Amino acid sequence: MPDYSYADQPHFLQMLFYPRPDFTPPPAYAFDLLAETGDKVKVAARFYSKSEQWPWILYFHGNGEVAADYDDLACLYLEQNINLVVADYRGYGLSGGTPSFTRLIADAHLLYEAIKNELEKRNYRSDLFVMGRSLGSISALELACHYQETLRGLIIESGFSSINRLIYHLGIDKPNKSLDTIENECLKMIASIKIPALVIHGESDVLVLPEEGQRVYNALGSQDKEILIIPRAGHNDIIVRDIPKYFGAIKSFIEKGRR
Secondary structure: OOOOHHHOOHHHHHHHOOOOEOOOOOOOOEEEEEEEOOOOOEEEEEEEOOOOOOOEEEEEOOOOOOHHHHHHHHHHHHOOOOEEEEEOOOOOEOOOOOOOHHHHHHHHHHHHHHHHHHHHHOOOOOOEEEEEEHHHHHHHHHHHHHOOOOOOOEEEEOOOOOHHHHHHHOOOOOOOHHHHHHHHHHHHHHHOOOOOEEEEEEOOOOOOOHHHHHHHHHHOOOOOEEEEEEOOOOOOOHHHHOHHHHHHHHHHHHHHHHO
16 A cells, blocks of 8 residues: 655645635534544545435545535535535644544544544435545545455545656646656556546646546556546536536446445
8 A cells, every 4th residue: 555654744734735724614514524633633425315215425635625614515515416525634723633645544544534434323325435636535545445354445536646747737746756656656556456436637738637537547447447538627616617517427436336
């Protein structure tokens, strides 16, 4: 599995994480969960639901977002009869602590178990998919690799195969052996993912280039995979550029994964 310890350097973390506390109360159709980590830091997730019978997407957001930012966007998922639970990283939203890539991975596993337990406790339907947007693709790919017997499918939106490719693209560092090792480990992990997968990317994304989404798609070991490139869409307008196409693909993928 990928070892992110080399990427946990202060100059990388400062450039790639934008933690933002947020204490916005959840809307009427949502609730928050705080899960305690092994080092006593609590990480948060916000659940959006309109029906106990609908499937769930466990969603890992981008590096400049918090779960509360999805209070309105969650309605677009609910309109598709899909419940949404958005996970925050350390230092984001209601979560304590300071973010790092190593903690990002460890916390993803912890949140996965906590969310599964919460759904069971509340008698919600257990159909669970995992989705990662941008930086969140790291967590989503990690869980998709480890929980293939329980997850129904994987969605990667505006994502990348390895953090080193974003580091190089943004000019934060030059290619080096340690970062390339992370990429090789990530590609092996992605190749081991056999569950159904959907990759969505914006044609005009200049932050995470479209070829990064294609690289994830090509590396996936799943025989049941598809890729959607949204015409003229950038990194941050990909949802609103073509809402019917974006959510049509997600709804179709979820419905197929439940059969």
